[in-house]
Amino acid sequence: MTRNIDANTEALREGIRRRCTSAAFESGFPRYVWTWRDGALYENRHINGPLGTYKG
Numbered sequence: 505m506t507r508n509i510d511a512n513t514e515a516l517r518e519g520i521r522r523r524c525t526s527a528a529f530e531s532g533f534p535r536y537v538w539t540w541r542d543g544a545l546y547e548n549r550h551i552n553g554p555l556g557t558y559k560g
Contacts, residue, residue, distance in 0.1 A: 512560065516537055516539060516558055516560075518539065519537040519538055519548070520537055524537060524539065525538075533550045533556055534550065535550050536548065536550070537550075537558065539560075546560045
């Protein structure tokens with residue numbers, strides 16, 4: 505991903521809107537969300553931080 509937090513958040517939201525998510529959920533959030541940025545595929549993992557926090 506990039507250092508631009510807003511762009512990363514939008515990419516994550518777009519992955520969720522497109523349902524590029526795992527079937528497993530944690531605390532109401534998909535465990536994994538896959539997104540494309542600049543021609544590269546990223547896997548984002550829900551982490552045990554603040555609710556709804558992901559690491560890409």
